Amino acid sequence: MAALVALINGPAPAAPIAEEVSFTHDIRPVIENYCATCHAGVEPEGGFALDSYKAVRAQVETGALLERINDPKDPMPPAGLLPIQHRRLFKKWADGGYVNTGTRKPARRAAPTAAFKPPAIVPVDVSKEGFRFLAKMQGHWVGALWLMGQNYGWFAFDYRAIAPSHVHGIFEGGTMGNLFTSFFVTRFNGTRTIMARNGGILNGIYRTSYLVLDRVENVASEERYRFVDAYGGKRIMSIDVAFFGSSVRMESHTSRMGIREPTLHMRFEGRRRPSELATEAAKAVGFPKNVVDRDFAKGLPRPDWGPKHTVTSASYMWQEKGKTLVELARLAKDPYRIDQMPHVAKLHVKVKRDAATRGKKLLILLSERALVDKRGMFKTENGYLQADLANTILLFPEISGKQDEFTLTYLHPGTYYLTVVADVDGDSFPTPGDVTHPVRKVVVKPRSSESVVINDLTVGN
Numbered sequence: 126m127a128a129l130v131a132l133i134n135g136p137a138p139a140a141p142i143a144e145e146v147s148f149t150h151d152i153r154p155v156i157e158n159y160c161a162t163c164h165a166g167v168e169p170e171g172g173f174a175l176d177s178y179k180a181v182r183a184q185v186e187t188g189a190l191l192e193r194i195n196d197p198k199d200p201m202p203p204a205g206l207l208p209i210q211h212r213r214l215f216k217k218w219a220d221g222g223y224v225n226t227g228t229r230k231p232a233r234r235a236a237p238t239a240a241f242k243p244p245a246i247v248p249v250d251v252s253k254e255g256f257r258f259l260a261k262m263q264g265h266w267v268g269a270l271w272l273m274g275q276n277y278g279w280f281a282f283d284y285r286a287i288a289p290s291h292v293h294g295i296f297e298g299g300t301m302g303n304l305f306t307s308f309f310v311t312r313f314n315g316t317r318t319i320m321a322r323n324g325g326i327l328n329g330i331y332r333t334s335y336l337v338l339d340r341v342e343n344v345a346s347e348e349r350y351r352f353v354d355a356y357g358g359k360r361i362m363s364i365d366v367a368f369f370g371s372s373v374r375m376e377s378h379t380s381r382m383g384i385r386e387p388t389l390h391m392r393f394e395g396r397r398r399p400s401e402l403a404t405e406a407a408k409a410v411g412f413p414k415n416v417v418d419r420d421f422a423k424g425l426p427r428p429d430w431g432p433k434h435t436v437t438s439a440s441y442m443w444q445e446k447g448k449t450l451v452e453l454a455r456l457a458k459d460p461y462r463i464d465q466m467p468h469v470a471k472l473h474v475k476v477k478r479d480a481a482t483r484g485k486k487l488l489i490l491l492s493e494r495a496l497v498d499k500r501g502m503f504k505t506e507n508g509y510l511q512a513d514l515a516n517t518i519l520l521f522p523e524i525s526g527k528q529d530e531f532t533l534t535y536l537h538p539g540t541y542y543l544t545v546v547a548d549v550d551g552d553s554f555p556t557p558g559d560v561t562h563p564v565r566k567v568v569v570k571p572r573s574s575e576s577v578v579i580n581d582l583t584v585g586n
């Protein structure tokens with residue numbers, strides 16, 4: 126069933142372990158909950174998917190799976206060891222001869238969320254306080270990110286106004302998917318407040334979640350803002366943003382839609398880089414004005430999670446191959462779709478490969494300043510791309526060696542330098558040895574959908 130969403134598939138059974146462990150009843154739910162975000166899709170992590178009986182069995186038979194799920198120093202999932210009863214299932218499944226569906230009747234397990242009662246959410250009234258959050262959030266933030274157990278030493282978010290009371294930023298990951306957060310003024314539960322729309326596409330799963338501002342506080346020298354799930358409250362998910370000096374810290378906590386206690390999902394800490402872009406964008410759209418951007422006074426529509434799942438969150442999800450972003454949004458009943466968002470544009474980048482770049486990962490870099498010269502050589506210091514230029518990179522999707530085109534969505538209009546880098550050494554950064562092309566400037570107009578072709582990706586650095 127296409128609508129079935131791996132993220133919310135029922136929880137794995139608790140101890141004691143049933144006599145017969147089968148793939149369908151026991152193994153698959155664990156895989157879908159804990160592994161499928163990475164080991165699935167077009168370009169799965171580790172180079173293999175865990176998306177079928179055969180595939181999972183193969184990984185258990187080589188010993189790799191049992192080794193890694195029980196290795197506290199290098200665990201799978203990378204975020205930390207699974208509960209012991211989940212880990213035991215795999216060994217028992219192997220010992221029992223890899224039963225597929227088995228004879229056990231599907232147990233009617235009560236999901237812990239079956240009796241879910243949403244809490245009353247009291248939003249912060251931004252006609253009194255908190256509105257300045259939007260102006261503070263704008264800017265090009267450069268720092269480091271921790272996302273689901275992975276560390277990214279260099280990372281950037283480009284938050285700009287797209288309407289008088291709406292700021293938006295996105296991480297375009299390329300083949301792996303994307304992750305965005307936008308903040309806008311709304312009316313919710315009778316109050317004018319700020320709402321966060323957070324989500325993206327990860328390994329083919331479309332998800333957007335809506336959160337509301339329910340706390341503003343000053344602690345020490347930090348200005349802190351908390352957004353909680355607009356249906357399930359902080360028990361389901363939250364985003365905390367703290368500003369201090371010229372820095373920001375953004376953290377999100379998620380509970381896998383309520384099946385466990387919330388844990389840290391991502392953490393970004395960055396400094397605001399001097400950039401004209403946010404100022405220009407604000408001027409172009411008349412930001413900031415304390416007006417309603419999108420009105421949810423009548424409440425958010427009820428998400429459709431299918432008959433088997435109790436809705437615990439204002440999250441809209443869909444998974445289906447071959448659908449466009451807008452089609453997925455409609456199927457998920459997302460109340461604020463990309464085609465309804467003001468100002469943002471799309472840019473399609475197509476790259477011609479030759480023998481030197483075939484099969485190599487491509488970095489598609491959009492920066493505020495040029496990274497290469499007229500001949501296509503990196504502007505370097507000590508042999509490496511100048512750090513102050515690297516820090517002007519705004520978006521940096523990476524596409525696999527098998528792909529040669531990519532569409533940037535939710536793109537801020539403006540003037541960019543586009544640099545496509547064939548990442549010959551596979552280090553995900555423009556470095557000596559990589560192949561690139563002469564400098565290329567692109568102008569992206571509001572709400573446009575343009576294409577560029579790079580057919581001179583031939584300059585060895």
Ligand code: HEC
Pocket residue numbers: 155156159160161162163164170171184189190191193194201202203207273274275
């Ligand atoms: C956050 C992403 C992520 C999640 C979630 C994740 N993995 Fe992985 N996995 C990776 C990456 C990246 C690699 C390759 C690098 C490495 O081996 O550490 C990998 C490698 C592996 C390997 C090693 C294969 C080999 O040949 O050595 C196994 C086995 C594995 N994962 C199993 C699992 C299982 C089982 C789960 C769920 C219980 C899981 N992974 C969850 C990212 C993930």
